[in-house]
Amino acid sequence: MNMKYLYILVVFLTVFATLSGCKSREWVESRGSGPTITIAKEFENLQGINVGDKITIPVTVKSPAGIKRFSYFFITETANGTESGTPVHLDRTDFPTELTQNMEFTIVPALLELVLVSFDKDNNSSELHIKMSDIRELPVITFQGGIKFQQTVFRERHFHVRGTVASQEDLQSITFKTIVNNSVADEGSVPLTNKKSQPFDVDIIVPEGLNAVVITAKNIYNGTAIDTFKVGGVAEDAVNILIANNITAIQNVYLDSVNVLRGEIMSGSDIVTLTYAIKTSGAYGAEQNIPIGTPRNAFPLNASFNPVAGMEAIRITAVNESGLDDVLELPVNKINRRLLRFSNIVLTTEIGPGKNNWFAAWKAPHVFDITNAAANQEMIDFGTIIYNNAFRFVPPFIYTAG
Numbered sequence: 001m002n003m004k005y006l007y008i009l010v011v012f013l014t015v016f017a018t019l020s021g022c023k024s025r026e027w028v029e030s031r032g033s034g035p036t037i038t039i040a041k042e043f044e045n046l047q048g049i050n051v052g053d054k055i056t057i058p059v060t061v062k063s064p065a066g067i068k069r070f071s072y073f074f075i076t077e078t079a080n081g082t083e084s085g086t087p088v089h090l091d092r093t094d095f096p097t098e099l100t101q102n103m104e105f106t107i108v109p110a111l112l113e114l115v116l117v118s119f120d121k122d123n124n125s126s127e128l129h130i131k132m133s134d135i136r137e138l139p140v141i142t143f144q145g146g147i148k149f150q151q152t153v154f155r156e157r158h159f160h161v162r163g164t165v166a167s168q169e170d171l172q173s174i175t176f177k178t179i180v181n182n183s184v185a186d187e188g189s190v191p192l193t194n195k196k197s198q199p200f201d202v203d204i205i206v207p208e209g210l211n212a213v214v215i216t217a218k219n220i221y222n223g224t225a226i227d228t229f230k231v232g233g234v235a236e237d238a239v240n241i242l243i244a245n246n247i248t249a250i251q252n253v254y255l256d257s258v259n260v261l262r263g264e265i266m267s268g269s270d271i272v273t274l275t276y277a278i279k280t281s282g283a284y285g286a287e288q289n290i291p292i293g294t295p296r297n298a299f300p301l302n303a304s305f306n307p308v309a310g311m312e313a314i315r316i317t318a319v320n321e322s323g324l325d326d327v328l329e330l331p332v333n334k335i336n337r338r339l340l341r342f343s344n345i346v347l348t349t350e351i352g353p354g355k356n357n358w359f360a361a362w363k364a365p366h367v368f369d370i371t372n373a374a375a376n377q378e379m380i381d382f383g384t385i386i387y388n389n390a391f392r393f394v395p396p397f398i399y400t401a402g
Helices: 003-023
Strands: 027-029 036-040 045-050 054-062 067-078 081-084 088-091 098-106 111-120 125-136 140-143 149-154 158-166 171-180 183-189 197-205 210-219 224-235 239-243 253-255 259-267 271-280 298-305 311-320 325-331 335-337 382-387 390-394
Touching (some): 036 125, 054 067, 054 111, 067 098, 098 111, 140 224, 158 171, 158 210, 171 197, 197 210, 259 271, 259 311, 271 298, 298 311
Parallel strands (some): 045 125, 149 224, 253 335
Antiparallel strands (some): 027 036, 054 098, 067 081, 067 088, 067 111, 140 158, 158 197, 210 224, 259 298, 271 311, 311 325, 382 390
């Protein structure tokens, strides 16, 4: 073989072997003229991780000039693009030539990158980006009505904890634990019939000392969500009125409409009366009956009422067969009308000065004729005319009203 070609072949094989060796190294190094930041290859791109997973990444930083600062920050995805978090700076006044740092963090939704930055004593810097992809959301546990606390439950009575688990990934299991006297007393599971959205109904006989019921949902990737329904105490008999979403005031009521207040009634014995009353001018009016559900000691509350002008609050009163009661008052913050009412509005189909055939709900005096309609055309809602011998409501285009 020609020596010239043999030499070229040897050089080619040497370069190829060097490049191949670079691909198989176990460490990922930073780019830049500053310190060298290295991590294990397995951490270069974190994939298929769950929200809530705890991650530890060993990091080594080296610099012959001495290390002045090591910093890190997270980049997350937002509705408007990406956002960089507040950097954490670890400054060194002894300027070591090498340091090790364990990056310990918990995966949160929308996490994209962990950025590592280091400066040497001469202010040369380098950085390393650790990418994260395919972050799996945890299951979401929702208790019925948004209620997950009950002040009183009743000994030896059925107690239901209801809700739904929703999951982007298929569910693997839903389990529950009862906590009695601050220790786990009983455990069980919920049958899975829908791996994306599974209702649950945990039915227990209340023991003395019940503190809580803990619901645990796990997806097929072991992403785990835990939520707790807490209990204030166990009693022989009492009455509890629970309002959905634990509201303490009604933000809006609507006149001209039937409003509904939802929740739950719990009692140690059957409810015998359930009423509401409306407060105006500092005083409550007559009590109005609310239907009692089945069973009479535990049922959903659906209080339908018609608000009145000047309404200040609504009061719910429940009394059981033992004569015990619970009274709950909810202030009303705002009264709204769904309908606007106008009186003494007279329109005509005749067109001319003084003939009001244009109407505007949002502009007084609400009726207009051809002399003032054009100046208020943006506020006009409709007009009344005769066209082709028929009465018509016409849209608010009054350029040719005259």
